[in-house]
Amino acid sequence: MSDDISRAGQALATVAVTAGRPPAAANQPMNVPVVLTSTYTASDFAHQPGDLGYGRWGNPTWTALEDAVGALEGGAALSFGSGMAAISAVLNLVPLGGTVVIPDVPYSGTAQLSAELAAAGRLSVRAVPAADTEVVIQALEGADLVILESPTNPMMDVSDLATIIAAAREKGVLSAVDNTFATPLLQQPLSLGAHLVVHSATKYLSGHSDVLLGIVVAQTGDPDGLLTRLHGHRTINGAIPGPMEAWLALRGLRTLALRVDRASANAAELARRLSDHPSVTQVRYPGLTSHPGHELAKRQMRGFGAMLSFELDGNAEATEKVCAATQLWVHTTSLGGVESSLERRRRHGGESTLVPETLIRLSTGIEDVEDLWADLLQALESAS
Numbered sequence: 001m002s003d004d005i006s007r008a009g010q011a012l013a014t015v016a017v018t019a020g021r022p023p024a025a026a027n028q029p030m031n032v033p034v035v036l037t038s039t040y041t042a043s044d045f046a047h048q049p050g051d052l053g054y055g056r057w058g059n060p061t062w063t064a065l066e067d068a069v070g071a072l073e074g075g076a077a078l079s080f081g082s083g084m085a086a087i088s089a090v091l092n093l094v095p096l097g098g099t100v101v102i103p104d105v106p107y108s109g110t111a112q113l114s115a116e117l118a119a120a121g122r123l124s125v126r127a128v129p130a131a132d133t134e135v136v137i138q139a140l141e142g143a144d145l146v147i148l149e150s151p152t153n154p155m156m157d158v159s160d161l162a163t164i165i166a167a168a169r170e171k172g173v174l175s176a177v178d179n180t181f182a183t184p185l186l187q188q189p190l191s192l193g194a195h196l197v198v199h200s201a202t203k204y205l206s207g208h209s210d211v212l213l214g215i216v217v218a219q220t221g222d223p224d225g226l227l228t229r230l231h232g233h234r235t236i237n238g239a240i241p242g243p244m245e246a247w248l249a250l251r252g253l254r255t256l257a258l259r260v261d262r263a264s265a266n267a268a269e270l271a272r273r274l275s276d277h278p279s280v281t282q283v284r285y286p287g288l289t290s291h292p293g294h295e296l297a298k299r300q301m302r303g304f305g306a307m308l309s310f311e312l313d314g315n316a317e318a319t320e321k322v323c324a325a326t327q328l329w330v331h332t333t334s335l336g337g338v339e340s341s342l343e344r345r346r347r348h349g350g351e352s353t354l355v356p357e358t359l360i361r362l363s364t365g366i367e368d369v370e371d372l373w374a375d376l377l378q379a380l381e382s383a384s
């Protein structure tokens with residue numbers, strides 16, 4: 001969260017490569033190193049974001065990552081130990097007894113954590129169909145925070161971010177957008193007025209399935225004081241990333257534009273081919289004209305991303321068989337890595353029952369699209 005150089009005019013693909021580097025100086029490393037230390041000498045103890053002093057308050061490797069993600073999202077970033085640590089910190093902004101509005105099928109961890117907080121009497125939850133703008137706006141009345149996700153995980157619903165965020169601002173409701181699926185390259189919610197953006201940096205930002213990390217990004221200059229509050233929460237709850245993880249995430253971030261481009265192109269092609277497959281009843285991908293949020297996604301996003309879901313003509317057992325039959329696609333949870341992976345989401349007890357039993361979520365990687373298709377085809381055939 002140190003001073004950011006203005007990057008006006010540079011494409012995000014360039015920013016992903018250049019942001020978060022120290023200024024050039026004679027014989028200094030070009031990249032920020034992994035700073036492994038629990039404490040700092042000659043500290044000043046102001047306890048402000050960006051201050052060092054003790055390892056739980058700040059770390060130069062985190063700062064480099066935060067600078068880079070902040071530059072990409074167009075705001076000021078704070079890193080956390082995981083996406084859930086970031087979401088937990090955001091939920092903690094809700095006053096005691098306050099109300100949070102969430103999608104009826106959000107990321108399962110978001111649903112479970114808010115349900116747990118509701119059961120403990122900490123806050124109440126209003127779950128709304130994320131693609132129904134009117135219903136979402138009605139639910140904002142008297143609420144304290146709305147958490148949006150677009151597209152949603154794993155239903156791929158698209159929310160009208162600009163309209164909902166504007167309504168939230170008018171009603172004095174904080175808005176946070178989980179931008180994990182889109183990445184800042186395809187969608188920048190802060191530019192639409194969102195108070196906060198949240199990432200599971202575990203996914204696309206890091207991109208290699210070897211790190212857990214979370215990020216929250218607030219508006220530049222922290223006009224609402226949210227980043228300072230979140231920093232206080234991170235410090236006292238100890239929800240900090242490891243320096244090694246921050247370094248790996250920054251390394252992964254350098255290729256974000258290449259990875260997102262290639263993986264999105266693969267996803268678009270596979271969505272089209274799956275739509276024509278006789279064993280597939282529905283494909284959920286905002287890039288398809290058949291998707292109810294297609295026109296909205298076209299306006300709101302610079303591309304449709306690399307995530308998609310489809311439903312199999314069959315039952316849960318047949319769907320499991322398809323997942324077990326792939327060789328190239330890794331049957332695993334998580335997403336956003338260079339490798340393609342797939343999962344029947346309902347195999348998790350914690351997944352919403354609104355998610356069909358036969359839904360398979362695909363995280364398309366950067367492999368050759370013909371190899372990906374051949375493997376999907378043989379898996380679909382072996383199970384039918």
Ligand SMILES: *Cc1c(COP(=O)(O)O)cnc(C)c1O
Binds near residue numbers: 085178181202203
């Ligand atoms: C994975 C994920 C999270 C949680 O992130 P972790 O890094 O696993 O804690 C939150 N939101 C979305 C959309 C995710 O996919």
